[in-house]
């Protein structure tokens with residue numbers, strides 16, 4: 001029994017070592033433009049959204065350790081695809097309007113930032129007044 005446990009442990013460790021060699025994309029493409037907002041709102045977005053919704057991602061230490069790195073890189077990839085503040089000016093009016101509506105939904109339903117992100121970035125938690133500032137901006141423009 002004990003020998004099997006040791007073998008299982010060795011296999012697990014070997015697997016963990018092996019997956020470290022799987023390449024992970026952790027790139028920050030060039031910032032073409034940035035969404036124009038008040039400095040107050042920009043600070044909120046930077047604090048709570050930019051790691052996944054801009055080209056200015058701060059990659060944390062655990063984003064270098066598989067398998068967590070796969071999850072982080074995937075969140076950033078999907079997040080940028082859905083909404084990228086670094087490319088906001090390239091969206092046409094229709095697309096901007098749709099994104100603004102989605103932002104309102106995400107904030108009103110407390111879906112963003114995700115709970116697991118807040119766990120690792122406590123200062124990303126949005127206060128009631130943060131949410132009101134975001135909603136006011138998004139509703140005013142849409």
Ligand code: HEC
Pocket residue numbers: 045048049050051052053074075076078079082083099102103104106112113114117
């Ligand atoms: C940890 C990464 C992460 C953070 C931080 C984050 N998002 Fe997201 N966001 C995602 C991912 C991944 C998706 C796409 C998948 C999904 O909808 O869950 C997404 C989707 C969205 C969408 C599109 C939703 C739809 O209708 O499909 C909006 C709008 C959005 N996020 C806004 C925000 C705002 C605003 C913030 C900051 C207050 C924020 N997000 C913070 C990762 C993140």
